[in-house]
Amino acid sequence: xxxxxxxxxxxxFGTRFLPVTKAHPKEMLNVVDKPLIHYTVEEILGAGxxxxxxxxxxxxxxxxxxFDRSPELEAFLEAKGKLDLLEEMRAIAGxxxxxxxxxxxxLGLGHAILxxxxxxxxxxxxxxxxxxIYDCRPSCTKQxxxxxxxxxxxxxxxxxxxxxxxxxxxxxxxxxITDRVFQVLDLAEKPGPERAFSDLxxxxxxxxxxxxxxxxxxxxxxxxxEIQITxxxxxxxxxxxxxxxxxxxxxxxxGDKWGFLEATVELALKRPEFKDDLNALIDRLRRR
Ligand code: G1P
Numbered sequence: 690x691x692x693x694x695x696x697x698x699x700x701x702f703g704t705r706f707l708p709v710t711k712a713h714p715k716e717m718l719n720v721v722d723k724p725l726i727h728y729t730v731e732e733i734l735g736a737g738x739x740x741x742x743x744x745x746x747x748x749x750x751x752x753x754x755x756f757d758r759s760p761e762l763e764a765f766l767e768a769k770g771k772l773d774l775l776e777e778m779r780a781i782a783g784x785x786x787x788x789x790x791x792x793x794x795x796l797g798l799g800h801a802i803l804x805x806x807x808x809x810x811x812x813x814x815x816x817x818x819x820x821x822i823y824d825c826r827p828s829c830t831k832q833x834x835x836x837x838x839x840x841x842x843x844x845x846x847x848x849x850x851x852x853x854x855x856x857x858x859x860x861x862x863x864x865x866i867t868d869r870v871f872q873v874l875d876l877a878e879k880p881g882p883e884r885a886f887s888d889l890x891x892x893x894x895x896x897x898x899x900x901x902x903x904x905x906x907x908x909x910x911x912x913x914x915e916i917q918i919t920x921x922x923x924x925x926x927x928x929x930x931x932x933x934x935x936x937x938x939x940x941x942x943x944g945d946k947w948g949f950l951e952a953t954v955e956l957a958l959k960r961p962e963f964k965d966d967l968n969a970l971i972d973r974l975r976r977r
Contacts, residue, residue: 692834692896693740695733695815696805699726700746700792705944714749715944716819721957725943726752729819730784735828738815742788742808744801753789758782797915802897803905811899813837816918818893818944822952825938829894836870836934837896843925847871847933848940850890852882859891859919861933873931878911878919889933891919892940900929 703715710718716726726743733741745752759778766775792804802816815830823829829846836844850858859878863871863886876891877884895918904925910916922931941955942948957963 690813692736692813692815692837693738694742694809694812695736695738695740695817695830696742696744696802696809697726697729697733697817697819698744698792698798698801699749699752699819700744700795700801700804702795703944706946706949712748714751716749717751717755718943718949720822720943720949720952721960721963724755725822726755726819727781728822729817730756732823732825732828732830733815733817734785736815736831736834738830738834739785740788740808741785742790742805744790744792744804746792746795753787756782756784756787795915797910797917799905799908799916799918799921802918802921803902803916806902809899809902813896813898816895816897820942820944821893822941822943822956823894823936823938824941824956825936829936829938829940830896832936833894833896833934836932840870840930840932842930842932843898843901843922844896844932844934845873845922846892846894847889847935848892849888849935851888854888854890855880855882855885857890860885860887861889861891862886863889863933866932869935869937871933871935873922873926873933875926876919876922878917889935891933892936894936898929901925904928 699716703710706715717724743752763775763778788808790804790808792801833844833846856879859876860880861873862875864874865871905921908916908921908924941952943952957967
């Protein structure tokens with residue numbers, strides 16, 4: 690079955706990015722000139738998916754406004770003759786078919802994905818955390834969707850991580866199938882270097898069979914009272930095979946202040962209108 694839907698959990702507090710996230714959704718943090726979630730949506734569209742369910746919470750209405758029409762702004766731009774900008778603003782509202790689902794309490798990533806069950810309606814679906822920007826061709830989600838089509842089972846994105854990464858990410862116990870594809874035999878959430886099965890970390894992108902919802906429901910909350918998606922995938926493993934794909938491209942962890950700065954500089958360097966000035970600035974700073 691084709692993957693036609695994506696769930697984007699966007700209900701978290703963004704504690705790694707306080708203080709700005711105290712009064713501003715982290716998904717709306719700006720990288721060069723677009724909010725993080727716009728990059729997420731472009732990645733989803735790159736996989737041919739147009740139905741997007743965004744899981745939000747209180748204080749996140751800016752996300753809905755961003756992907757909606759804005760008649761006042763459009764009238765203003767039209768009156769001022771700024772027709773290119775007008776087109777650009779209208780296009781954002783027409784990018785995809787958006788649904789918004791509320792998560793009433795911050796009960797973990799697994800629980801947030803469970804909120805998407807009615808929207809998904811028994812189909813396979815992609816799930817993406819907007820904290821990450823994946824700069825890949827084809828899009829990272831497209832790479833996962835292709836792997837899903839080939840293997841016919843849940844696929845999670847993998848990347849090589851260092852000892853520090855084992856404290857930040859889920860880690861899998863792999864059985865190698867090809868250079869980039871692994872069968873997942875087991876996995877642990879943020880195990881730390883001593884307990885990590887491997888150096889293959891789970892990096893915030895998934896294509897799930899609908900079986901994940903039952904698995905999430907059967908997953909007990911962790912010590913902090915949250916339902917982790919990693920624990921739910923372990924439950925899923927009892928019934929279905931799960932695969933991991935090492936993605937090709939570049940990933941920026943923008944939920945983290947340093948990753949966000951890296952993304953801002955590197956993605957600005959890729960833009961023709963900023964490239965020369967930014968390179969000149971970097972040279973000047975280096976000579977100081
Ligand atoms: C979540 C997942 C973790 C995964 C990470 C990727 O953690 O629980 O398994 O490795 O996303 O970004 P969080 O970053 O929400 O703490």
